Amino acid sequence: MDRPHRGPAGPARAGGAPVSAVTAPPRTIIEARDIVKSFGQTPALRGATVAVGQGEILAVMGPSGSGKSTLLHCLAGILTPDQGEVWFGGQRLDTLREGERSDLRRGRFGFVFQSGQLVPELTAEENVALPLLLGGTRRAPALAGARKWFGRLGLDGLELRRSGELSGGQAQRVALARGLVSGPEVLFADEPTGSLDSLSGELVMNLLSAAVREQGTTVILVTHEARVAAYADREVIVRDGKVSSLTGVAP
Amino acid sequence: MTLLGLLEREPSHGYDLKRDYDSYFGRGKPLPYGQVYATLSRLARDGKAIAGPAEPGEGPDRKRYVITEAGVADVEHWLSEPAPPEPHLQTVLFAKVVLALMLDRPAARYLDVQRAAHLGRMRELTEQKQRGNVVDTLLADYGLYHLEADLRWIDHTAARLDLLARAVRQ
Numbered sequence: 261m262d263r264p265h266r267g268p269a270g271p272a273r274a275g276g277a278p279v280s281a282v283t284a285p286p287r288t289i290i291e292a293r294d295i296v297k298s299f300g301q302t303p304a305l306r307g308a309t310v311a312v313g314q315g316e317i318l319a320v321m322g323p324s325g326s327g328k329s330t331l332l333h334c335l336a337g338i339l340t341p342d343q344g345e346v347w348f349g350g351q352r353l354d355t356l357r358e359g360e361r362s363d364l365r366r367g368r369f370g371f372v373f374q375s376g377q378l379v380p381e382l383t384a385e386e387n388v389a390l391p392l393l394l395g396g397t398r399r400a401p402a403l404a405g406a407r408k409w410f411g412r413l414g415l416d417g418l419e420l421r422r423s424g425e426l427s428g429g430q431a432q433r434v435a436l437a438r439g440l441v442s443g444p445e446v447l448f449a450d451e452p453t454g455s456l457d458s459l460s461g462e463l464v465m466n467l468l469s470a471a472v473r474e475q476g477t478t479v480i481l482v483t484h485e486a487r488v489a490a491y492a493d494r495e496v497i498v499r500d501g502k503v504s505s506l507t508g509v510a511p
Numbered sequence: 512m513t514l515l516g517l518l519e520r521e522p523s524h525g526y527d528l529k530r531d532y533d534s535y536f537g538r539g540k541p542l543p544y545g546q547v548y549a550t551l552s553r554l555a556r557d558g559k560a561i562a563g564p565a566e567p568g569e570g571p572d573r574k575r576y577v578i579t580e581a582g583v584a585d586v587e588h589w590l591s592e593p594a595p596p597e598p599h600l601q602t603v604l605f606a607k608v609v610l611a612l613m614l615d616r617p618a619a620r621y622l623d624v625q626r627a628a629h630l631g632r633m634r635e636l637t638e639q640k641q642r643g644n645v646v647d648t649l650l651a652d653y654g655l656y657h658l659e660a661d662l663r664w665i666d667h668t669a670a671r672l673d674l675l676a677r678a679v680r681q
Contacts, residue, residue, distance in 0.1 A: 323670065466641065486662045487655055490633035497623075504623075 287314040288347075289478050290335055290446055292503075295344030295354075297330055304330040305341070306501035312446075317472065317479040319492035320503075328482050328498040329450055335480060336369055336448045337361040349445070366395055370444035370477075372435050372468075374454035378423035385410070385419040388437040395442060409437035413467050429460030436464060440471055446478045453488055465491050514550050515559060515578065516586045516610040522563070522577040525551055535609055535679070536602075551576055559585055586614070590621055593628035596658055604661065608668055612676045622669045629658050629665070 291311035297304050304327045312318045312335075322328045333339040334346055337353050346354040348368075353361065365371075370391070378387045386393075388406035393399065410416055413433045423431055432452065439447055452468065453461030469491045472479050481492055489495050496503050513536055517528050525547045533541045554560040559582035563575040578586075590611050594603050604625065611618035636651040636658075643651070668675070 323666070469641070486630060486633055486659045487637075489630060490637040490655070492634075495630055 288312065289314045290348045290480075291346070292331065292335055292341075293345045293347070295331075295334055295341035295346065297327075297334060297339060297341045303501055305334070307344070308334075308498065308501060308503045310335075310496055310503045312478055312480060315476045315478055316494065317469065317481060317492040319489035319495040320480060320482045320498060321484060321486075321489055321495055322498035323484070326498040327501040331498060331503070332448055332450055332480055332482050336371070336446075337365055366391060367442070368445045370439035370442065370447040372432075372439040372447065372449045372452045374451040375428075375432075378426075378431055378434060378438075380423050383420045383422060384415070384426065384434045387423070387434055388441050390438060391442045406437070406441055409441060412471070413437055414463070427460075429456055429463060432456060432460070432464050433467065436468055436471075440475070440477070443475065444477060446480065447472060448480050450482045451484070452481070453483070453485070458487075461485075461488070512586070512589050513606050513610065514547065515554060515582055516589075516606075516614065518554075518560060518576055518578045519583055519586050519614055522575050524575055528576075536606055554582065558582075586610075587616075590614075590616055591624065593621075593625045596625075596629045596632035596661075597654075604664070608672075608675070609679055612672065612679045615680075618672055618676075619669055622665050622672075626662060626665050629662050633658050633662075 288311045292308055294307045294309050295305055296307055306327075308327065308331050310318075310320075310331070320328045320331060330339065334341050334354070335348075337346070337348075337356070340354050344354075345352060348364070353364070356364070378384075379390070382390070385403055385406045388409055389397075389399075389402040392402035392405055397405070407419060410419055413436060415430060415433055415437070418426065418430060418434075423434075426434065432455070436452070439449070447468075449468070453464050456464065465488055468479075471477075479492075481488065483489050494505075496505050498504075514528050514532060517523070517531050525544070528551075529542050529544065529547045532547075551560065551562070555562050555576070558579060560576045560578050563577065565573045566575070567573070590607055594607075607621060607625075608618055610616075611621055633655055636654050640648045640651045640655075
């Protein structure tokens with residue numbers, strides 16, 4: 261049941277020992293320590309702790325409103341917690357200034373959301389190239405970098421389409437390419453198949469897991485679907501704003 | 512195992528066990544008396560229950576049975592072990608949840624353990640799919656969809672445990 265970590269820096273997990281949500285697996289790349297986050301009077305996270313290993317795919321499950329997306333946003337530096345700490349690669353993330361967090365998100369993180377959120381005025385290849393362009397890469401090399409992903413994700417011939425001319429599954433694969441184009445260390449995926457039928461969703465997950473395995477990318481995958489979570493190495497469940505591990509049983 | 516679990520609540524006659532079994536688990540298929548007494552004799556023989564002295568009266572139902580420590584341990588073990596994650600587990604998962612609630616055991620934890628076992632199996636099937644051919648994929652999908660249905664039931668049940676506990680402890 262317990263797969264070894266993938267990726268160049270990912271050592272095999274010793275003896276397939278179960279990993280709990282509260283103890284860090286070897287070579288933690290990103291973690292939340294006892295974070296609390298409220299929106300007005302409404303608490304979303306009440307002391308959530310989770311550590312993600314280098315190259316690991318972690319599924320974050322839980323019912324609607326349990327706080328799983330808030331946890332993802334705090335880990336990604338989109339939101340800052342009211343209390344607690346977020347660490348990424350040995351660096352405290354939640355105390356950075358917004359500009360520094362923004363640089364980090366653009367340079368070292370990738371994102372895929374439920375519905376592609378492509379920029380409708382741009383072509384598919386421009387959408388994919390966007391993180392590179394925003395990072396200062398010139399247009400020609402950025403577009404060349406983007407085009408490499410089209411064949412890899414079964415999108416050949418769709419480079420110049422706009423989002424309105426793509427099916428839901430195609431748009432989501434373009435969004436996946438955009439999430440991976442800059443070679444991020446961590447990919448944050450929030451219900452990446454949420455708006456797709458089961459076959460399109462399966463294609464997206466097959467491509468996502470193959471690509472991140474090849475690159476050794478760490479993935480934090482928020483999903484309420486067990487079939488999607490089954491692509492992960494490990495799952496945690498968020499309940500009432502806290503994280504509990506499901507992998508407390510012998511493999 | 513379900514009868515032994517029912518016996519853990521209080522010392523009971525075969526008749527009481529049959530009545531409660533039929534009302535909670537029988538679902539229109541009453542348990543034959545013969546099977547109840549055969550099971551009770553076997554449990555007594557194996558040291559899981561002790562038969563009290565015969566009480567005066569007619570018919571076979573003149574003994575009250577009491578669960579032993581070994582019997583309680585068996586029930587605990589059965590409840591805390593996840594069932595093998597295969598399709599068509601409805602009967603056993605249902606029986607475990609209802610009995611755990613009746614006996615004031617941690618039903619939520621049993622469901623968590625079962626959820627982990629199911630997801631672990633789904634992970635294996637997903638890996639098989641990624642490695643295998645189209646025919647393997649078809650077979651793995653069958654398992655995945657059934658396990659997913661079980662998981663939905665587990666989540667749904669976990670969310671309503673308080674309500675269920677009140678109903679079965681009445």
